[in-house]
Structures are given as C-alpha cells and as structure tokens.
Amino acid sequence: MSASKDRVIELNKGYVCPDKIRIFNQIGIDLVIGKREGPYIYDLDGKKLxxxxxxxxxxxLGHRHPEIIKTMKEALEMPIDIGNHHFPSLLRGQVAEMLVTLCPGDMKYCVFASGGSEAVDIAVKSARHATQRRKIVSIDNGYHGRTGLSGAVGNTKNAAFFLSDTPDDSVTVPFNDVFAMKGALSKEDIAAVILETIPATLGFPLPENGYLAEVKSICEQTGTLxxxxxxxxxxxxxGKIWAIEKFGVVPDIIVSAKGLSGGMYPIAAAILNEKAGSWLLEDGFAHVSTFGGSEIGCHIAKKVLEIISRPETLDHVNRVSKYLADSLEKLQEKYSHLIEVRQCGLIAGLKFEGEIGAVTMSKALYDNGVWAMFSGYDLSVLQFKPYLFTDEVLVDELMDKLEKSIVQCTS
Ligand SMILES: Cc1ncc(COP(=O)(O)O)c(C=O)c1O
Known part of the structure; x- marks a missing residue:
C-alpha cells in the first residue's frame, strides 16, 4: 500500500478532489494521512500529529481502538456480511434497542443509515410525515450534511450550488435567539426544528442558559418536532452520552453518526419517538437503505455503544474535561490572541483574533505536530476536539504545542 506523498496528491488532484487540494495547499497544509493509532496520525512523510x-x-475512541479492531476481526470471522435490509436481523435489533435505551425520554424506533447526512434526511422525512408539514427551521449557518434534504437546511449555499436548495421549505434563525425562534414557529406550519446541541461548523457556540429548553417548549406549543x-x-x-442531556431537553428525534462507526465501518441512525416513527407502522418500505444498518456495521456499533456508555468512560471524560478547562483558562489569561474558549466536555471551540485567526492557527499547529481544523462557517474559531481517552499528559502536550503556535502567530 506504499506510495510517495507526491503520487498520492497527484492521483487525488487528478481524479478525486482537485479544488480541495488547491485550498489546503494555499493554507500550506499538504497532509496525506498514512499510519494512524490512538490519538495520532502520521503524515506519509513520517511527521507525527x-x-x-x-x-x-x-x-x-481514537484511531484503531484495540477493542474495535478485535470486534472487526470477530465480525469477519462470523457467518455474516452486510445483510439484507428487508429482513429482521439480530444485530440490527440489538443496536436499535441499545440506542433507544441510551436516549433520554421515550424513544421507540431506530432507522439506520450509512452516514450522517442520510440519517438527517430520515429525521426530516419522519418529522414531515408525522406533522404533515413541510417547513424545517434550523439556525443561520447550521450544518447538517450534504445530501438532498440535509443540505437544504441551515446554510444552503452548497445546496444552491447544485440547484438543490428548497427556499420555500427552509427557514433559518440566529442561534440563541428565542424571540426569532418564537416568530419562526408562530404560524404552526413548521414540521421540525433541527439543531446541533453545540453547532460545530459555527465554532461550537454554547447554548445560552435555558435556550434549548425554551426552544423545546415552543416546539411543544406549536406541534413542531x-x-x-x-x-x-x-x-x-x-460528558453525557448525548450533549442534549446536559441541557435537560428530551428531543423527538436524535441523529447519531460518525463515532458510531468506531471509525471502522460506516453506520448512522435516526432514533425516533412514537410520533416521529409513526410512518414505520404505516409503510415499512417508505424508506429503505441497502447499507443502512449493515450487520458488520451493527456489530461494531454495539461495541462502540458499550464502550462509550461505561461509567468509567464517562468519569474519565468528565475528569479530563475539567483539567482541559483549567489548562485552557491559564493559556487564555496569558495570551489575548485567544479571545474566547467555548467548552463542553471534550468539545471545544477556541476563538482567535482576526477573521481567519483559526486558519493561521491550524497551519501553525500543523507545523508543530497537531491536526486541528478551523470551523467552516467561522474561520476565527478553531475546533479543539481531543478523543475520549485523552489523559492529562496529552492535554499538557497539546497546551505546549498550542502555546508555541500562538506565540508564532502573534510574533
Ligand atoms: C452536525 C453534523 N450533522 C450531519 C453531518 C453529516 O454527516 P456525514 O458527513 O456522515 O454525512 C455532519 C458531518 O460533518 C455534521 O457535522
């Protein structure tokens, strides 16, 4: 599987994503990920990040978590493959049961997908069917994916690029603005409000006290999911299984993806309460997905859910989050370039001075051995998202590299 870095870049520039490579090149980042393990990735030229x-x-869970590798090997030895989505499956049923049980409130069903955007599409379709309304409210510059329905909510610039936006059905309001949300839902014609609990692409702004609970209450008053x-x-x-639990809100639908795969086999899900899942009783073929809930994916997801829900995992996340918060606070006191720290558990957004302050920091960190990405819709905020098993030693190492990068960016 070995090839020179130049060859990999040439192939991808030629056949896969020429413009993306050009953009990263402009920033001075030419990362080609080779070996990876735990919190580390290695550039093909050997650089450790x-x-x-x-x-x-x-x-x-980190790259190639040993329990996930073991589970994947087990799956390959089992007499299974992707399975057939039309028929009952023990593994699919077990993962659905686990997800429903791990969610707050009274979730009832789980519809599987192969990725997050597809799972958001399922959430949107379910809400539309349940309410018999078409409109969806999301936040300005929200991001929920790039398929047809997921791309048509939040920031729809890319949907419009593909002539796939649906302006009549998509309404956006500013995040943390209860008044605007009330206005948007006042005509009782909205199927659902879709919100990321802490919007990543916007730079992880934290929900203000009571905001999410207030939105949920307006939803209930207006028949909106x-x-x-x-x-x-x-x-x-x-620090909780679902961030929304931190804010005391019970949603009608929860969408999970990315980490559910253990980074090893694609799987995603929309978890629905009785109302949202009503269509499953009416027309079982209304939504199907060949790869959604594949049995190998389910075997991995079962292990992922077991690991993330262990009390010791949650205890660890909460302990290290506190250490990370203290460390970031110390750094912020020292450097005015770091304007704001937004943190919830091991999810953090670091706002830097200047409109593209986080892009410059991303490059400096790359040079110093850290791969951290700027937020797509706010280039002043760096996404700082260490893996669940980050320990105090790794936090210290990250702080050293962050400090060095800040100094470089400001001198
Ligand atoms: C909040 C959120 N929702 C949905 C998606 C879409 O997931 P996927 O890329 O797996 O389709 C993403 C992807 O980045 C995301 O960040």
Missing amino acids: IDIHINGGTYN FIADEVQTGLSRS
Missing part, C-alpha cells in the same frame, strides 16, 4: 479534528467525532443533531456532539464527548 496529534489528531484533535478526529473527523468530527469519527475517531471519538425537535430534532437533536448529535452527529458531532453525541456518544459521550460532552
């Missing part, structure tokens, strides 16, 4: 981008939470997109924030990264 701490991965705190973790592909949005995909590597929540509440979809919690926990694709990035779920699976124990916040």
Whole structure:
C-alpha cells in the first residue's frame, strides 16, 4: 500500500478532489494521512500529529481502538456480511434497542443509515410525515450534511450550488435567539426544528442558559418536532452520552453518526419517538437503505455503544474535561490572541483574533505536530476536539504545542 506523498496528491488532484487540494495547499497544509493509532496520525512523510479534528467525532475512541479492531476481526470471522435490509436481523435489533435505551425520554424506533447526512434526511422525512408539514427551521449557518434534504437546511449555499436548495421549505434563525425562534414557529406550519446541541461548523457556540429548553417548549406549543443533531456532539464527548442531556431537553428525534462507526465501518441512525416513527407502522418500505444498518456495521456499533456508555468512560471524560478547562483558562489569561474558549466536555471551540485567526492557527499547529481544523462557517474559531481517552499528559502536550503556535502567530 506504499506510495510517495507526491503520487498520492497527484492521483487525488487528478481524479478525486482537485479544488480541495488547491485550498489546503494555499493554507500550506499538504497532509496525506498514512499510519494512524490512538490519538495520532502520521503524515506519509513520517511527521507525527496529534489528531484533535478526529473527523468530527469519527475517531471519538481514537484511531484503531484495540477493542474495535478485535470486534472487526470477530465480525469477519462470523457467518455474516452486510445483510439484507428487508429482513429482521439480530444485530440490527440489538443496536436499535441499545440506542433507544441510551436516549433520554421515550424513544421507540431506530432507522439506520450509512452516514450522517442520510440519517438527517430520515429525521426530516419522519418529522414531515408525522406533522404533515413541510417547513424545517434550523439556525443561520447550521450544518447538517450534504445530501438532498440535509443540505437544504441551515446554510444552503452548497445546496444552491447544485440547484438543490428548497427556499420555500427552509427557514433559518440566529442561534440563541428565542424571540426569532418564537416568530419562526408562530404560524404552526413548521414540521421540525433541527439543531446541533453545540453547532460545530459555527465554532461550537454554547447554548445560552435555558435556550434549548425554551426552544423545546415552543416546539411543544406549536406541534413542531425537535430534532437533536448529535452527529458531532453525541456518544459521550460532552460528558453525557448525548450533549442534549446536559441541557435537560428530551428531543423527538436524535441523529447519531460518525463515532458510531468506531471509525471502522460506516453506520448512522435516526432514533425516533412514537410520533416521529409513526410512518414505520404505516409503510415499512417508505424508506429503505441497502447499507443502512449493515450487520458488520451493527456489530461494531454495539461495541462502540458499550464502550462509550461505561461509567468509567464517562468519569474519565468528565475528569479530563475539567483539567482541559483549567489548562485552557491559564493559556487564555496569558495570551489575548485567544479571545474566547467555548467548552463542553471534550468539545471545544477556541476563538482567535482576526477573521481567519483559526486558519493561521491550524497551519501553525500543523507545523508543530497537531491536526486541528478551523470551523467552516467561522474561520476565527478553531475546533479543539481531543478523543475520549485523552489523559492529562496529552492535554499538557497539546497546551505546549498550542502555546508555541500562538506565540508564532502573534510574533
Ligand atoms: C452536525 C453534523 N450533522 C450531519 C453531518 C453529516 O454527516 P456525514 O458527513 O456522515 O454525512 C455532519 C458531518 O460533518 C455534521 O457535522
């Protein structure tokens, strides 16, 4: 599987994603990921980097977690394959039961997908059928994926690029603005509000006190469903299994993806309460997905859910989060370039001075051995998302590299 870095870049520039390579090149980042293990990725040229981008939470357990590797090997030895989505499956049923049980409130069903966008599509379709309304409310510059329905909510620039936006059915309001939300829902014609509990692409702004609870209450008053997109924030990264639990809100639908795969086999899910899942009783073929809930994916997801829900995992996340918070606070006191720290568990957004302050920091960190990505819709905020098993030593190492990068960016 070995090839020179130049050859890999040439192949991808030629056949896969020329513009993306050009953009990263402009920033001075030419990462080609070779070996990977735990919190580390290695550039093909041998450079070791701490991965705190973790592909949005995909590597929540780290890269190639030993239990996930063991589970994957087990799956290959079992007399299974992807399975057939039309027929009952023990593994699919077990993962659905686990997900429903791990969610707050009275979730009832789980519809599987192969990725987050597809799972968001399922959430949107379920809400539309349940309410017999078409409109969806999301936040300005929200991000929920790039398929037809998921791409048509939140920031729809890319949907419009493909002539696939649906302006009549998509309404956006500013995050943390209860008044605007009330206005948007006042005509009682909205199928669902879809919100990321802490919006990643916007730079992880934290929900203000009572905001999410207030939104849920307006939803209840207006017959609107509440979809919690926990694709990035779920699976124990916040210190709770779902970040929405931290804010005392029980959604009608929870979307999970990325980390559910253990970074090893694609799987995603929309978890629905009775109302949202009503269509499953009416027309079982209304939504199907060949790869959604594949049996190999389910075998991995079962292990992922077992690991992330262990009390010791949650205890660890909460302990290290506190250490991370203290460390970031010390750094912020020292450097005014770091304007703001937004943190919830091991999910953090670091706001830097200047409109593209986080892009410059991303490059400096790359040079200093950390892969951290800027937020797509706020280039001043760096996403700082270490994996669940980050310990105090790794936090110290990250702080050293962060400090060095800040100094470089400001001198
Ligand atoms: C919050 C959120 N929702 C949905 C998605 C879409 O997931 P996927 O890329 O697996 O389709 C993403 C992906 O980054 C995301 O961050």
